[in-house]
Amino acid sequence: MTTPVFRHWAKSERGQTAILFSLILLPFLALIGLSIDATRQIAMKAHAQVAVDSAALAAARVYKDSFVHTEVRSAATETFSANIETGFADATCTLESTQIDDATLTITIDAKCSLPTLFGIDLVGKSEAEVLGTSTATAVHRVADVALMFDLSGSMNAAELADLKAAGKRAAEIIIGSQSGVTGRVSVIGFAGGLNAGDFGNLAAGRASLDDPELDGSDRVCVTERMGTNAFTDADPTTDPVGAPTTIFQTIASPEVDRPSAPFCPYSSIHPLDEDLNAVKAQIDALERHSSGFGWGTAGHLGIAWSWYTLSPNWNSVWTDTAYGGAAKFEAGPYGDPNQPKVAILMSDGIFTHGFNLGFHDRDQLIETSNVTDAAYELCEGMRDAGITIYAIIYGPTIALNAMFETCAGDPDNVFSATDSADLVNVYQNLASRYLGVSLTD
Incomplete structure (x- = not known):
């Protein structure tokens, strides 16, 4: 039998338990509510990150193909919108900014989402949570060896040469880049009526360093065509030298006169x-248009030959000889390496018209043009057979040059025309970007 005192104690215990349970339940429910909101925010954060990553990659792909900022921003916006819509229906998301860095070839996307809280307004006084997302994608440089050949003949006026320099430097920036471990390399080959190979020309012609019997300056070695069975190959010049600068030259006006090759080369x-x-870039900046009283003509076949030589491992004895200005870093990689493609980007504003040695030069201009054009075809075929990809750029509407370059490149799709500075920069950028990929940064 329970006394009244004990019955009162029992009733009091049940009341205390109820109060205690209520005190425990309220924070427990609050934790459940907050955990639900937190889970939604975490899921929203992950979804937003996927959306900004996708937008950054899409923008980087457009960037490497066109470099047009408006197109890049449109791609970023469209991709972000398409991906973010698959998330929470009650979220409001905006792409805050698309930052484009032409120097580092990077695209940075920033986005913000507002997600309503289901319990936060009652528990912590917040009606929504802010979720931020950011992502940076870059055009990744692939290792490539690229020869840039430039026409410096008299037909290139000062404004055109300035445009060419700007375009060439932009290509070099893209190819070489600034990313550790994936740096490309560029060689620079200028030609006019001849080609100045510098002291490398002395070595390739079998002469002593700084040799200058032509008295045109020891830094100006105006080489001529290689003769014989290796005229159109990249054979080692230490066993089969290229043509040395010449002092005898035939003209239309007279049979043979004492005239050095120096006036024809830049x-x-x-x-x-x-x-x-x-x-x-300094080498490209130093390019000079060249024309003299009798230094006419365009010896593009020499430009093609020396473009090949700079890419050829068979010429490493020349490029690494320190006595002639060489260095180990100039050494060309082996043929056939899929991780280090070899590319030649040839540029001219007119057909090739000028040669030096027997079989190239002729007193009949039509025959001479035919000779050096055929030489260009032979050299280009040899380059392609060695695995070198050839692109060609025509500056100006030269139909005959277009046909020649199509044959030289081996593919009409590898030939491009530019009529003004904007075209020229775009062509060089687009060609350089073929050796870029896209990747998210760490």
Whole structure:
């Protein structure tokens, strides 16, 4: 039998338990509510990150193909919108910014989402949670060795040469880049009525360093065509030298006169493959248009030959000889390496018309043009057979040059025309970007 005192105690215990349970339940429910909101925010954060990553990659792909900022931003917006819509129906998301860095070839996407809280307004006084997302994608440089050949003949006026320099430097920036471990290399080859190979030309012609019997300056070695069975190959020049500068030249006006090859070649010398962007850009900046009283003509076949030589491992004895200005970094990689493609980007504003040695030069201009054009075909075929990809750029509407370059490149799709500075920069950028991929940064 329970006394009244104990019955009162029992009733009091049940009341205390109810109060205690209520005190425990309220924070427990609050934790459940907050965990639900937190789970939604975490899921929203993950979804937003996928959306900004996708937008950054899509924008980077468009960027490497066109470099047009408006197109890049449109791609980012469209891709972000398409991906974010598959998330929470009650979320409000905006793409805050698309930042494009032409120097580092990077695209940075920033986005913000507002997600209503289901319990936060009652528990912590917040009606919505802010979720941020950011992502950076870059055009990744692939290792490539690229020869840039430039026409410096008299038909290129000062404004055109300035445009060409700007375009060439932009290509070098893209190819060489600034990413550790994936640096490409660029060689620079300028030609006019002849080609100045610098002291490398002395070595390739079997002469001593700084040899200058032509008295045109030891830094100006105006080489001529290689003769014999290796005229159109990249054979090692230490066993089969290229043509040395000549002092005898036939003209239309007279049979043979004492006339050196120097007036036909530019003061700008070639530069071997180099990963030093500043050095390459300085070499391009130093390019000079060349024309003299009798230094007419365009010896593009020599430009093609020396473009090949800079890419050829068979010429490493030349490029690495320190006595002639060489260095180990100029060494060309082996043929057939899929991770280090070899590319030649040839540029001219007119057909090739000028040669030097027997079988190239002729007093009949039509025959001479035919000779050097055939030489260009032979050299280009040899380059393609060695696995070198050839692209060609025509500056100006030269139909005859278009036909020649199509044969030289081996594919009409590898030939491009530019009529003004904007076209020229776009062509060089687009060709350089073929050796880029896209990737999210760490």
